[in-house]
Amino acid sequence: MTLARRPELDQLIREIAAHPEHDQHRSVLIDLLADLGEPCAALFAQARAGQPISKAKRSVAFGPLAGFFRSIELQGGLPDTATIARGVSVDQLAAVVSDARSGLLRRVVLSDGSRERYTQLIAAKELVGLQMIDASDGAMLSAALVGGHHITHLYSVAYYDRALNDVLARRDFDSVRHLEIGVVLTEADALMTRIIDNRDGIYARVPRHLVLLEPSRSVAFARSVFAAFPSFPPLTSAHTQGVTLRREADRIVASCENEALRSLLLEVLPESLAGSRAAPSSTP
DSSP states (O other): OOOOOOHHHHHHHHHHHHOTTOTHHHHHHHHHHHHTTOTHHHHHHHHHTTOOOOGGGHHHHHTTHHHHEEEEEEETTEEEEEEEOTTOOHHHHHHHHHSGGGGGOSEEEOTTSOHHHHHHHHTOTTOTTOOEEEOSSHHHHHHHHHHTOOOOEEESOOTTOHHHHHHHTSGGGTTOOEEEEEOOGGGHHHHHHHHHHOTTOTTTSSOEEEEEEOTTOOHHHHHHHHHHGGGSOTTEEEEETTEEEEEETTEEEEEEOOGGGHHHHHHHOGGGGTTOBOOOOSOO
16 A cells, blocks of 8 residues: 655655654654554554564555565664665556655665666655665766755765766765775775775765775785775775774874784784774764
8 A cells, every 4th residue: 555645744754864863753753644544553653662564564564665675674663774676667666656655765775676776766856865875886876866865875886987986076975974885805906096096086075984895804905905094085984894994183093893903903004003992883
């Protein structure tokens, strides 16, 4: 069953999107859904109380979102993060966009779903809460511009994609603070050089936090990051393998949760460990 858009629902959903940390808005929305006689309200209230929504009840709770997304994660009892399913159709996409619950999604994940459908979804203005997306190519970022979204987190960033870097360099994406980049060891030097050169100006205007993922979690990759970091643009911080590097005033500071890499830090960036502390989380 589709949850039709209503002005009072849209207003609350926009409040949740603008202030996700204010959980009381979610409670008010669930109460409003109950007052309107929407069947999903009882299930959201149940989830909010810590009771999972069963597979049998997914279509009642999520409506058309249940078929379009293979997984939906909740926050405060309401949809928050969703991963697109494989083989979804244009008609399914239209149904999701027309459903008010789509506005609650802060993050949508591509995984092994259709890039075409994913890009079309991101371009929908109805996803008023969207802040976190995958950036596997420039078309996805361009779609976020069409949708008018305030994007703060990018995942699966294809750093080598020329079109993507051209779009990311636009001031429209100065809201992005978190970029998660996957890279293999053989491309480590190329990535470090691109960040240091900063030819697109991506790291020049606003703080950017880079989460650098290398599948083998090799010491050689960590060494490459540690050695390059002093030459990174000043507003850029970086996290890899449990180590976060950032600048405080005129010095580099490391937060190290990975004791196996502490000796490497002492070798490559010994000054960064003065007054070290536990690393901040690299997840939203």
